[in-house]
Amino acid sequence: MRRLxxxxxSASARGLTAASPRSTIALAKMASKAHAxxxxxxxxxxxxxxxxxxxxxxxATSFPTTHEQIENVQNTPYFIDNKFVxxxxxxxxxLPDPATNNLVTRVPQMTQAEMKAVIESSxxxxxxxxxxxxxxRQQIMFRYVQLIKDNWDRLAASITLEQGKTFxxxxxxxxxxxxxxxxxxxxxxxxxxxxxxxxxxxETRTYREPLGVTAAICPFSEFPDDWFLMTT
Numbered sequence: 001m002r003r004l005x006x007x008x009x010s011a012s013a014r015g016l017t018a019a020s021p022r023s024t025i026a027l028a029k030m031a032s033k034a035h036a037x038x039x040x041x042x043x044x045x046x047x048x049x050x051x052x053x054x055x056x057x058x059x060a061t062s063f064p065t066t067h068e069q070i071e072n073v074q075n076t077p078y079f080i081d082n083k084f085v086x087x088x089x090x091x092x093x094x095l096p097d098p099a100t101n102n103l104v105t106r107v108p109q110m111t112q113a114e115m116k117a118v119i120e121s122s123x124x125x126x127x128x129x130x131x132x133x134x135x136x137r138q139q140i141m142f143r144y145v146q147l148i149k150d151n152w153d154r155l156a157a158s159i160t161l162e163q164g165k166t167f168x169x170x171x172x173x174x175x176x177x178x179x180x181x182x183x184x185x186x187x188x189x190x191x192x193x194x195x196x197x198x199x200x201x202x203e204t205r206t207y208r209e210p211l212g213v214t215a216a217i218c219p220f221s222e223f224p225d226d227w228f229l230m231t232t
Contacts, residue, residue: 067161069102076107078114080121087114098164122213130210134188141185148178 075092077084087108095104110118148155156170165173196204 067097067100067102069100070104073103074105076105078108078110078118080118087111089114095162097161099161104162119213119215126210126213130212134191138185138188141181141187145178145181145185148174148181152178 075086076095077086079085087110089108089111091109092106093109094106096102097104152171152174155174156167159165159170159173160167163170191208193208194206196206198204
């Protein structure tokens with residue numbers, strides 16, 4: 001296949017060399033126009049990816065699609081018991097668009113009661129989750145990986161809007177995070193126990209069990225998507 005492609009490329013090059021100056025100029029104009037159309041499509045695609053992907057009652061339903069100033073800035077909710085909830089706190093962290101310095105959203109500094117409720121919710125979920133099979137958890141990770149792939153451009157576009165990265169750089173960030181998630185799919189091999197025969201009538205067994213609810217603080221700086229997926 002590589003050899004065939006080389007022959008085809010050489011033939012095309014000879015054709016361009018033999019073409020008249022007028023034909024060459026026409027081809028150059030066509031190529032320039034094609035690049036412009038492609039660029040416009042990419043810009044449009046980026047804007048489309050910034051649109052919300054779900055119907056949950058959160059800022060996702062009104063996520064900005066341009067750098068224009070937002071009239072009614074929404075507060076970012078927190079997630080508990082499989083739903084988004086608005087915090088009752090009066091302390092927020094502003095999140096501006098680096099390109100325009102316009103406010104995109106406000107992130108709540110959650111109250112102590114809200115943090116406690118989140119931990120208790122996680123503890124309740126853990127009681128059933130810890131009894132699921134490793135293969136069941138692997139299926140969850142397969143779905144997770146697919147969701148990242150399906151929303152790749154949208155995730156990259158949100159990073160661009162929030163951090164000012166170029167779209168290409170942001171897509172690379174999502175790629176690194178995707179690779180982390182794909183590696184986690186192989187977790188069943190790492191979760192296997194071990195059996196060591198220490199003598200003829202004795203063996204030692206090791207079992208791997210879930211640790212439980214943990215808290216993690218991930219740096220949301222240079223590689224936000226990558227670090228987040230590594231932490232989770």
